[in-house]
Amino acid sequence: MSWTIGGVREALAAKKISARELAGDFYKRIEERNPELNAFLALSPERARRQTDRIDALVAEGRPLPPLAGVPVAIKDVISTRGTTTTCGSKILENYIPPFDATAVERLEAAGAVILGKTNCDEFAMGSSNENSAYGPVKNPNATDRVPGGSSGGSAAAVAAGLAVAALGTDTGGSIRQPGSFCGIPAMMGSYGRVSRYGLIAFASSLDRIGPFATNIKDVAAILQVIAGRDPHDSTSTTAPVPNYQTEIVKPVKGLRLGIPKEYFAEGMDAAVRKKIEAGIEIYKRLGCELVEIRMPHTDYAIAAYYIIATAEASSNLARYDGVRYGLRIEDDSLLAMYRKTRGAGFGPEVKRRIVLGTYVLSAGYYDAYYLKGQKVRSLIAQDFRDAFNKVEAILTPTSPVTAFRLGERTADPLQMYLADIYTVTGSLAGVPGISVPCGKVDGELPVGLQIFGPAFCEARILQLAHAFEQAGGSTV
């Protein structure tokens, strides 16, 4: 049976199942499916038990239940969980046990959610296929010879396979939205600053965002509701108020103007994906939205700017893995040789490639040509979005130019892998919120995702549009 947040709540309140039994059922399913899918890297049954005991006590006492009472959730392994290993999919953190919880995790648990365990991902969230994990790739539950997308592939696969009701992922250049698209579930990145990054192990700090996966938009909204909002531990988390998403998402979408950016529908998109996206756009027409062709002239430069900025920030953030305070150490008599050996042995190929590239674009003599140029182009891309939102209330695009590809099919050529992020990195650079919603399946097997961008802090509007799309049958176009 497939559970939703509302369904769990009703079943608990009606005493049809206890929170402990429900968590037990999920662990059983994980035991059955995970050997094949490799979605989970670690389980936290003791922590889950403490939480289910708390929830079951509330039910027994007839006390009011918190919004996510008893909901089994999974957490991407780049997000810190007190007492449970947090490896970032890397050998360098193989035995790392955080002494604290990320704010998002703490908030989920305070709202009643049950943390089942940690999900696999590309090493330090660097990748688009989950094949860069040091602990092996995740399989796509829709077709197990294919990738689940990345970097939050484990979270997407876990939710799509019914091994968790919802999950947290992180998105730096598409790492929530693209796996959501490949696995056929809704997946959302809020505005930069909407969700605290405290306890999120940093890849690129000006781009990283935590966000939810779930099986339906109402649940995505319920998770975002809990994790959004100002956190004194993250100075970039905003004081902008968090609206009540549940009441916002049911508002009618009739009359909203939706931009269709010409640049996103140029060459490079798989024909079968295009057909589904066009059918998805038709749904909005039927719902009474006004579709407007717009131009976002700097779209084609986004990948280049993104891979300068993201790798530069990564090279700086990953300097902390030095074998001194946590993680792997390869011994040597000299401190500097210990650093070099530890980092050389602990990081995988994609992470090392990005550290080299990121260090290069920041190094003396190249800073202006690469890093500064990238930051300037980032301004132009953000301006494209501001201009667009003067004309339309939201923007519709495909999430990815392709559906889930075969394992191993694209690993030989990093640049080709980067280019597949073309539709997602733009919103990452601009800081705006984006959601991927299921928009049919190619040949009834491989899911397509429709992406909706909104202006900064207009999460409610894109959730509203996603909800209307879902209710109108968008997932089966």
Add this chain to the structure above:
Amino acid sequence: MKISREDVLRVAELAYLDLSEAELESYRKQIDEILEYIGKLDELETANVEPMAQVLSDDQTADATLREDLVVPSGVAEDVLKHAPDPEPPYFRVPKVIER
């Protein structure tokens, strides 16, 4: 060619990263291709464009960046040291840096 073998070696040294001979050559080639691609940014005239150094605008961070300077005990030192590769509480131990 945008990046030479010497460049990769120099950068790996800056990043304290041991690279094998095979990694050195494959990264050089792959990064060269990536830099070649990144070169397309030169098509854009950006002399009068401000670099985007902040994602949030000032009004979105109002009151967000300044807080009371309060001492808040975090009490994690013991836990932190427990997971260090070579702890000697209350210190982290590293190989000797200064020669006598």
